[in-house]
Amino acid sequence: MAPGPSGSLPLTLRLAGRRVLVVGGGHVATRRTHALVDAGAEVVVVSPAVSARIGELADLGVVTWHRRGYESADLDGAWLVQTATDSPVDHTVAADAEERRIWCLKGGDPDAATAWVPAVAEIDDITIAVSGGGDARRASQLRDAVAAALQGGELPLRHRTHHPGGSVALVGGGPGDPGLLTSRGRRLLAEADVVVVDRLGPVQLLDELSPDVKVIDVGKRPDHHPVPQDEINQILVDQARAGKVVVRLKGGDPYVLGRGGEERLACEAAGIPVEVVPGVTSAISVPAAAGIPVTHRGVATGFTVLTGHEELGHLPLGGHHTIVMLMGVRRLATTAAELVAAGHDPATPVAVVERGSLPDQRVTVGTLASIADRAAAVGARAPAVTVIGDVVRLCPAWTD
Missing domain, CATH: 3.40.50.720 (NAD(P)-binding Rossmann-like Domain)
Incomplete structure (x- = not known):
């Protein structure tokens, strides 16, 4: 030969x-x-x-x-x-x-x-060695490209043999666009044995997982929680105790109205190693995708994030303070009425951003007086983020 x-x-x-x-x-x-x-x-x-x-x-x-x-x-x-x-x-x-x-x-x-001597990089317990046929610069460039792909989760890092001791990573998946998942989140997803997923996470990435990765859907919808939070916590603990690398893939950020704190505490109480990977919260990223900054010099200097279910009377009055509501589109008429009753100007601009950051994103604008009717007319529904305040006038969709 x-x-x-x-x-x-x-x-x-x-x-x-x-x-x-x-x-x-x-x-x-x-x-x-x-x-x-x-x-x-x-x-x-x-x-x-x-x-x-x-x-x-x-x-x-x-x-x-x-x-x-x-x-x-x-x-x-x-x-x-x-x-x-x-x-x-x-x-x-x-x-x-x-x-x-x-x-x-x-x-x-x-x-x-x-x-x-090849160009070498070490990623966890993986050693990458690239020989460039005697061309050191070529070898270094190839090594860096492979290392970046591994670190970004574009190449699999998952162990194929049994490894004692499981772990849990609470990964913020961002508003839905897979490109907004952090590189750390992608890398952990590529290493996972089990993925426990919400419906609001970047679920398109599940198609890239190896067929033997176990996917557990615990997604919640308005007024429909098929898997209670206590059961979700127990799933994470049980899978990790079985020696699995578990990724809890959540929409937005785990700690912004995502109950990630409860999941972390449950894992720690069970002695399970847990890592929290911040995500791009929809409270900021979805308005940004619609062209709305939650703060803007001379317009708004602060903002409040709510789920849409809280008591609204204590919020600062005036459009100079932005209100961002998550999970509140179904009770939009009630919310608008409560804000007006609390002293907010009925002419305060409002935007409802559905499926923010995704190709079918839709933005509906109006005022506290008109937004409920306008949203109902187009059939606005979750997932949606509602932005209230003068910053909405900066949105390209604003025409009032």
């Missing part, structure tokens, strides 16, 4: 406790010495002069430094040699290593080397 195009075989070397010779003391030698020390190798540096960092390592006894030129006897007992003098000495070292059957890394001349 003919050899491959590079005539090489990628390998991982166990260098802990094994002698490695570095000939040279400049930038390449310094970088390689650091990597070899991290690998646990017994590093010997031969060079009349070295960088300050190699000198520090020698002073600490981490490496052995011989302050002289190279001698062939320096290869005695070496498993690997790195030559980086940028002089004819490199060729001498390489020839001696070839004669002794010692693998040689030849700085600046990969074609004449018998070994190459």
Whole structure:
């Protein structure tokens, strides 16, 4: 069988406790010495002069430094040699290593080397090593691209073998657009054995999961909670106790009217490791998707977020304070009437943003006096966010 195009075989070397010779003391030698020390190798540096960092390592006894030129006897007992003098000495070292059957890394001349060091990145317990055919820049670019894909959850990081001890991650999925899920959230989703999902999360991402990932739908709809919160808490605990990596994928942010605090406390009380990954809350992102800033210089300096079920009489009066209501579209007429009764101007602008950030987003605008009728006329329904205040006039849909 003919050899491959590079005539090489990628390998991982166990260098802990094994002698490695570095000939040279400049930038390449310094970088390689650091990597070899991290690998646990017994590093010997031969060079009349070295960088300050190699000198520090020698002073600490981490490496052995011989302050002289190279001698062939320096290869005695070496498993690997790195030559980086940028002089004819490199060729001498390489020839001696070839004669002794010692693998040689030849700085600046990969074609004449018998070994190459790949571009390496470590993501958790995964090591990425990319060889660019002797082109270090090419290898680094490829390594960075693969590392970014792993960190962003675009490539699977999930363990395929049993691992003791489960965990739970409460992941804020944002308002619905998969692109608004954080890179940390995507990465955890790619590692999950079990995903417990709400109907308001970026459910499109479930299609990307491996077929053996268990998906548990606990989605709630207005006046319809098929899985009570206590049962959701118990599902998270039970799945984690079974040794599973569990992701609780929630809409918006777990801690903004999402009951994430209750879920965290339940997991902690059961001794389950839990991580909270913030999400892009719909209280801010959905108005933004409609072109409405919840604060704006000279218009509004603060805002209040409600579920639409709270007592409204205590809210600040005036359109200069923005009110954002989540989950309140069904009782919009009652809410508007209560706000007017509490002293808010009936002419205060209002926007109802349905399915914010998604392709079928719809914005209905009006005032406290008219918004209920306008929303009813178009059949507005959840999921929707209602914004009340003068900032609504900044919305492109505002024409009143």
